[in-house]
Each structure stands twice: as structure tokens, then as C-alpha cells.
Amino acid sequence: MNVFFDVQGTLLCRGIPRPHAREVFAELAGASHAVYLWSSAGAGYAASAAELLGVKDLVLGCCSKFAPPVTVDYAVDDYPDLVNHYGGYTIVPFDGDPGDRELWKVAERLRR
């Protein structure tokens, strides 16, 4: 599946990377999912987030929410609109907690 992650609130909070992004993305990639980052702030912002999260090698692309390069099969977002539209998972917003493990819920759901 083509899995699209929102950036702000989903993967970052005030520039702090959400814990476990790399491990979760590695699991998804290992299960043949194609991981993308997208942002309403544009492709450049999504790409800088990929850099900050240390996941550049695990994502197939970074794009604007208005121009996904492939079919969106699964959206992960802290805001329900796109999840309702495409299907996916509405994640609890990241508040900067270093003990946050919410991203693992995405991997768990995609294991089923």
C-alpha cells in the first residue's frame, strides 16, 4: 500500500521528531509498503522533515497534500479529514513527549 504520513502534529511537534519514526517506517518498508511524507506546507517542508527524522532512505517521496504522485491507499494524520477521505488512521497529535509510542499503532494496524 502507498502510506502517506502527515508531518506537523503527526511526525513533528515544534520541530521535535516523534519517537520511533525510523523503526516504524523500516517495518512498513520491509512489509513492501511504500511510505510517503506529505504536507499542506509543501514538498520542501516534507523533505526537510524526512531529513530531521532520519528517514530519507525509507521514504519513496515527499510531496504536497495537493499533489500526491501516486494513489493514496492509507493516510496517517492527526486531523481526520484526509483519513476519512482516503482511509487510514487518525493518530493522537504528538505533543513532544519523548516516551510517545503512538507511531507503533500504525505498524500494528498495517500488520493485520
Ligand SMILES: [Mg+2]
Ligand atoms: Mg497535522
